[in-house]
Amino acid sequence: MARVVVISxxxxxxxxxxDLDSRTVQPLAAPKSGxxxxxxxxxxxxxxxxxGVNxxxxxxxxxAALSGHYDG
Structure with a gap:
């Protein structure tokens, strides 16, 4: 199963x-097609x-996240 997420x-x-497996987050160039x-x-x-995100x-x-808080 892929463990890569595109977010904004x-x-x-x-x-x-x-990339959850490599524990990295990188900017993604604006897609031109597809x-x-x-x-x-x-x-x-x-x-x-x-x-595919729950x-x-x-x-x-x-x-805040580590202490269990979020703005809901």
Whole structure:
């Protein structure tokens, strides 16, 4: 099973790739074609696109997440 996630935060333009196995997060260049470009285009209109993710929340800091807090 792939353990790589493409993520972005509402209100920001950047896309990121999180590789869970290598424990890295890197910026992703804006896609020029394909399915990921379609997703990026939808996101730009305000749509929320999820597939294969069952939890995604924004927290103020790593410390908040580690202590079990998030803005819900």
């Amino acid at each position: 935060i509402e209100g920001e333009d950047d896309l990121w790739v999180a 399915g990921l470009q379609t997703v990026a285009d939808l996101r730009a209109t305000g749509a929320v696109v999820t597939k 939890v995604a929340v924004v927290v103020k800091s790593t410390e």
